[in-house]
Amino acid sequence: MSDTAVASPTELRDGASGFAQDWSADKQAFHAPWGKAMMWIFLLSDTFIFSCFLTSYMKVRMTTTEPWPNPSEVFALTVAGNHIPLLLIAIMTFILISSSGTMAMAVNFGYRKNRKVVVWLMVATALFGASFVGMQAFEWTKLIVEEGVRPWGNPMGAPQFGSFFFMITGFHGLHVSGGVIYLSFIAFKVWRGDYDRSGNYEAVEIAGLYWHFVDLVWVFIFAFFYLW
Amino acid sequence: MSGSDGQQHPIKLYLWIWLLLFVLSTLSYMVDYMQFQGIVRWSLILLFMALKAGFIVAIFMHMTWERMSLALAILMPPLVLLVLIGLMSIEANYTFGTRLTFFAT
Numbered sequence: 001m002s003d004t005a006v007a008s009p010t011e012l013r014d015g016a017s018g019f020a021q022d023w024s025a026d027k028q029a030f031h032a033p034w035g036k037a038m039m040w041i042f043l044l045s046d047t048f049i050f051s052c053f054l055t056s057y058m059k060v061r062m063t064t065t066e067p068w069p070n071p072s073e074v075f076a077l078t079v080a081g082n083h084i085p086l087l088l089i090a091i092m093t094f095i096l097i098s099s100s101g102t103m104a105m106a107v108n109f110g111y112r113k114n115r116k117v118v119v120w121l122m123v124a125t126a127l128f129g130a131s132f133v134g135m136q137a138f139e140w141t142k143l144i145v146e147e148g149v150r151p152w153g154n155p156m157g158a159p160q161f162g163s164f165f166f167m168i169t170g171f172h173g174l175h176v177s178g179g180v181i182y183l184s185f186i187a188f189k190v191w192r193g194d195y196d197r198s199g200n201y202e203a204v205e206i207a208g209l210y211w212h213f214v215d216l217v218w219v220f221i222f223a224f225f226y227l228w
Numbered sequence: 229m230s231g232s233d234g235q236q237h238p239i240k241l242y243l244w245i246w247l248l249l250f251v252l253s254t255l256s257y258m259v260d261y262m263q264f265q266g267i268v269r270w271s272l273i274l275l276f277m278a279l280k281a282g283f284i285v286a287i288f289m290h291m292t293w294e295r296m297s298l299a300l301a302i303l304m305p306p307l308v309l310l311v312l313i314g315l316m317s318i319e320a321n322y323t324f325g326t327r328l329t330f331f332a333t
Binding site: 029030031032037040041043044047048051052055056058059062063065072085086090093094097100101103104105108111112205208209212213215216219220222223226227228 | 236237239242243245246249250253256257259260261263269270273274276277280281284285287288289290294295297298301302305306309312313316317319320321323324327328331
């Protein structure tokens with residue numbers, strides 16, 4: 001408008017500068033810390049990814065003319081001569097729920113500014129997560145080596161069983177592994193006192209959101225893949 | 229309840245939800261262990277799944293205490309997945325039918 005160096009805030013600029021102006025304008029929808037809002041949006045997109053996997057699994061399972069292998073039998077373990085269905089999966093479920101509990105407590109103690117307890121609870125959560133991944137590795141090994149399950153076929157029935165099992169649990173396992181690294185990193189920063197200095201333990205809550213989501217996805221996988 | 233920064237809630241609440249999640253997991257495992265079949269099995273599995281998911285999102289992920297704009301922005305979009313699931317199950321029934329017709333020996 002005028003020759004002054006500073007453009008008036010109401011003046012609409014063109015091109016890249018205008019693009020930045022439009023998107024950074026003072027319009028706030030979410031009265032939440034940006035990190036939390038962005039984590040929620042990421043989790044929303046992840047929800048769609050896992051839903052696509054589970055929906056295509058549903059479709060394939062409904063259309064196959066061969067019998068679907070019975071998960072209750074496939075994932076059974078024999079302990080001391082007793083044949084217990086789904087035992088390993090049940091243990092993995094309990095481990096993940098325990099880790100969710102310790103994570104929720106870590107977030108809570110974070111807002112009480114109790115640095116030491118937060119570190120210990122987060123380390124416990126990461127260890128639970130790591131043991132979950134370890135059990136999954138054991139489960140995969142057993143399935144591949146002993147049961148002869150491959151992504152393209154298996155001796156028990158519908159060949160698609162293997163591809164969906166490896167894809168869905170593998171993708172979830174990657175999320176857990178990533179979560180263990182993420183949690184360890186945040187726990188390290190807590191231990192170093194970063195959040196005491198900034199006076200804000202928000203990062204712990206955001207990491208917690210991710211971790212609870214991983215548990216949440218397992219709830220659905222457990223119901224649809226293992227129990228159905 | 230607009231406390232977006234600083235979610236502080238009594239520890240007792242977390243412990244109760246934690247215990248509840250354990251109980252619900254045990255119950256859904258029992259569905260398999262007791263070898264329930266048919267409609268009883270499916271409805272129990274879905275019930276326990278929905279309860280567990282609901283408690284995790286509402287309490288552990290603090291959705292109960294978030295502002296409505298955030299809650300709706302996150303919780304509403306997944307509802308369109310129901311359309312996808314519906315369409316895919318119709319499609320699956322059709323595919324299964326044609327396979328029975330053409331592949332059956």
